[in-house]
Amino acid sequence: MATLCEGYTLCGLTPAQNRLCSGIRGIVEERDSDHVIVTDSTRSVTLFKVSDQKPLGSWMVKQGQTLTCSAVYNTKTKEYIAVSDNKVIRIWKEDDVVLDKAFKATVSADVWVVHSAHGGDPVVLFQRGALRLLDSLLSAPQQPVEDVLAPDEAIRWSTSIVTETQQLLLFTSELKGEHFLYLHRLNPNSLQRYRLEREEPGLSPLRFSASYKNKHVCLLYLYPNGHVYRSSISVRGPAAEEGAEAPRLPRSLLLALPVGEELLEVASAIILDDAHVAVVGAPHPSAGPGKDFLCIWNTNFQTLQAAKEMAGKIYGQLWSFSNKLFAPHGNTLSVIPFECPKSSLASALGKLKQAKTEDSKLPVLVPSWNNILHGDKLQHPKTMETRKTRTQRRTQSTPSLTTDQVLELIKTAPAEEVQREVEELLSRQDLQDLQPSLGQIAVTLVSRSLAEPTFYCPDSLAQLVRTRCLCHSVCPDLLPLALEKKDYFLCQLCLQFFPDIPEAVTCACLKTFIGLPDVDAEKLNLEPESVSFMETIISTQQGQAGLQNGFSPTTCANEPSDASSVQQTKGRTEERARNPPEQICPIGVHKAALINEVLQTAYSDNFLLPHLKGLSSQHVILFLQYLQFLYLQYSQNAFPQKHSFRSPSLDQVMDWVCLLLDAHFTVLVMTPEAKGLLLKLQHFVKSQVKLFYELGKIEGSLQELKKTKLKEDVGQYSIEVIELF
């Protein structure tokens, strides 16, 4: 749940001549997120330290001159750059006291704005749409500047984005009621022009906001009718041919803010992260018609997450730098820190036990309950959008191999080439388009591997599985193939990402994993996370043993430990002498990591039980010992289940213990080695029953407590009726 923290005032606003204007031209981040430069709409530039709410420096141009664009900070040279009277570029350093003595250069055309993104070079955008790097401009200030825009076209908004490889400048313009987006790439220079789709006639976007992620620029824009649209523009797209009609920019409706009767006049929406948008100047849905609210909306669920009433007039200006929102309102500029933790409906409902980091990167396309619960709403507009734009994108895409070509290739080409081409195909971003073909590719790969024993490309398969576009039903032979080829890493991935593995296959995996000799397992290259989880468990256990100096927890010490029943641990005799056997992990780290994946797969008891009966009694005992070890680690040592790890939960462990006992009880009772183990398990059950019994008792008394609290409160005065007998 996103939250808005208590705000504080950064500075007062100079009373503006125009009631609609806040008096602030712009706020720009300085050297770090704690320093900002505030440019006011007349003459001065002030540097603030935000956490101290204190100005560190201030500069002013002479009376009669005005600053015409927001001052920016060049992090590379530690200089400030501002433009006065449209044509004079001023550059100064922090220790310059008087602005007039600093460097000045007059250019030949009117400057719209100077941008200096972190890690990029400062660029100058002229009012007629031309773009220059500041350095090259200053080398010849009077150089002629061309017109890019049509005569009546005017820039409305601009921003600069620095990607991994390139610097981009985006700006929007208006021409006769039509709005255009220009995407200017620098080095090499190319310009692309898009036409924004028309909203209702007469409405023009109030405010744009752009963010960059995964080689796509995400553009967010707000219309006066409360509609917030999002458009995604690929950074890589080729330059359009000269004179071609500007393509329409596909958009998706992200939010429809409630606006009440009248249209929004001064409002602003900016992107906070993937799922959150901050909106100022729109009415609170449940607080009447007043528009002086700052709200954070979750776009996934269309829910209002946090709202704050802003005193005084709202100017429709909003900036955000690293978890702080800057909003001028009334006579002050307020800083409101906010938090946007990752949220999902499932977590809100308590369904999602672990927040998986991959979730945010790739949309999950395999249908699952989680998806049906909250994903669909999101998917529909997106898929419609992709269908609409698919044709456009096709024309834009580079002349790499198409899916069909890759499929043909897989059937014949050597493994290395197949791998390269698949990688190429996957590296294209539009996975949504690829989803059906990915299944085909996987099926083809698997069928060829089955047919040709020499052909096997594990990396490609792993990559395909990692896209999460696959599931077991799409490619039922993949997991058995991986087992056959002893590619346990792929098995692990499949167990992790496939939501629909049949119980028979799960059980087959389990059988293989348990049967795996520890020596072989140690050589495996597995998911580092799962391995490190097991290492943490084992290290805490050893660390604790060391700490306690040979003392073991009483519950274990009470039990007669039957050391002979533990067979599998190797080379740990010294430790065993100090620790009771159940304190030592009976299997190796890698093997445990694999088994953990099995523990976390979905299953239903009825289907799993018959397959579990196929396990040998030795395997069952070993598995039970391992489960017992996990249980002890979780419950006795209060092992913190770190959410960053993919780890089986205590419930899952207990369920598997029950399942195994159900499946093999008669066998276990007859097996002499299992006697001690069963006794201990019975001991756990006893202690659990005792615990719940005690909790039940407490519950009773707590309930009583609630009842007694229900005494009615007599106010200051009441009229009652009593009867005397």
Added chain:
Amino acid sequence: MGEFKVHRVRFFDYMPSAIRALAWCRHTQRVAVGRADGSVEIFNFSDNYFQEKVIPGRDGRTVEALCWAGPRLFSAGLDGEITEYDLENLRPRYSLEAYGGPVWTISCNSQETLLSAGFEDGTVKLFEILEGKVQFQRNLDRQKGRIVSLSWHPSGSQMAAGMMDMIRVFDAQTGHATHRLLVERGAGASKSQEVVVWSVVFLSNGTIISGDSAGKVQVWDSFTGTLLRTHLVTKWDVLVLSVSPDESSVIAGTSEGTVIQFQFVSSTVEQQEQQWVRTRTFKNHSHDVRALVHTDTAVVSGGVDTQLVVRPLLDKVEKNTQESALRKIIFPHRNLVSCAKKAGLLLFQFPDHLEVWRLGDSDGKGKAGDSLPLKRKPEKMIQLNRKGQDHICCSALSPCGGWLAYSTVSAVRLYRLQLNTNNISINKVSKLPKELQSVHQLCFSCDSSKLFASSSLSSVVVVGLSQLECKHLETLKHKSGSRQPVHLLCPSEDGKWLVTSNTDREVHVFNLHKMKLHCSVPVYGSCPTAVSVHPSGSSLVCVHADQQILEFSLKQKEYTEWSRTLQRLGLHPLWLQRDTPITTVTYDPRNPAHLALHDAFMFCIIDQTLPLPEAKTNLYNQQVLRSLPQDQRSRVSHAFKICKNFQNLLGVDLLEDHSLVVVERPLQDILTRLPAPVRCKKFAT
């Protein structure tokens, strides 16, 4: 019996004042209680701890110390005056400016001839107690630093004075300081702070016991000036000490609200030598214990939490008797609420102002146990702030709601009220008869045509009220010779009788038509706490501090048949065990066989037609009766119908429309207005 509509009132913000001083008069068995607002109360411990007298306070006067000299009561305070009280007229007799700055303590020698006072400027002054006055005799050697506590040696030859960081021993004859006992400061951070010797006790064997702000109780030898023993009893202050009359036990009160007892016993069985040993701890207070009295059988303590607690020592009294029960006296034993029965108005008396409230209304009907919806909320009509510095001692509202009177020790004020819904006016009656002086109880006649005021020498002034003027009609006197103040006044419904009662336990009946004494009820051994006259004027009922109920026929001038039956059968033991006095008794005007009465924890209707409960029957039988079907109730029901639904009652009245007004003051509300207590470490916190 029937249903009653009850106005349950909780908006009387009565707030008692903190107890600052206690003084115990052994001969009369009376305890004087001095409070932070300057008022002094006299409790008669031989008569069920009844609060006999209240002397109202005055702005700017605090009672820092109280001292009995025989039957005479002296107080001193930080205003620098020594005051003697007139216990007959319930007012200060005189105040003496002592010219030494604030007075911290006064103490009287056991011969009751000299009064010593300890001053802020370091002097100890001796005053001679003479007939009708005290006279300055001399100063003892002046010391540096204030004199916080004083104690006379029982022989009267020496005196111990607690000061800052030390105790001085004076020779009372020469006035010279003979010993200087240095008291150690507290450990740690309080090392730099002066330690205040809050209390000293000088025993006849020459032992001095001191209690100080470092939390120590120390035992000293006054002959050698040496410290014999130190008991560290609290992290906070030991504020007060008190010694038992036989000097075998000393109690200490602390800021934590505990009272700690020390006894002079031999620590082992064979050992002859006795020493002071800490024996018991009592925790009956939530706040500072500021004042203590060690009577022969009990520990009496009071402090910031405003309660007077009497804790009998179980080795001195018979166990499991009424005498051994702990008593907490929280509410005054007199009425601070007057009710205009006809007009539905309530008058609340505070020390510095009066409030008149109109009760709310409801037109709903409901079953027993229901809360009715309010049609009209209660509203505060008038807040009348008193004039002058003296606190209000009594007040009255006429039954019709048209007159309001209150009195301080210096003056009586009478107001004419007009309380229509849209027109509220209050006019002071300017010319009052000069006989209205020194009034301690006020009362209006039932038709609101007369005002009765109890005055000096047990007399009652009758003033006739009319729209035009108010004039003195008569001063009613009796010939018993008692000078004690009249604390109860009760006119009869028909206007013929006026019953008065004074703290000499006398009950007199005056005929208002003839304006002369009709008869006097035989004096009963306990003080009357409430009286009432039968609506027909045939009899009066009188309830006493020992919970006895007596009914006296005015015609036959003897106890009525019902009263005799009650005496013969005896009251129910549970009735007698109640520890708060009945403060109101009235005959129900609709059914004069019903008597309504209440104490702080119950109200009761006595049906004189029903059989009286025997000792074995269940006194509190309302629950049982409720569960029984109608026809079986008569078999179990008895005369006492007690309702305990309402607690901490300050007043119960029957209105003319037969509904009840119940004024509650929940203790929680008082508690929340007290200052925060000192922090005590609690187990597991």
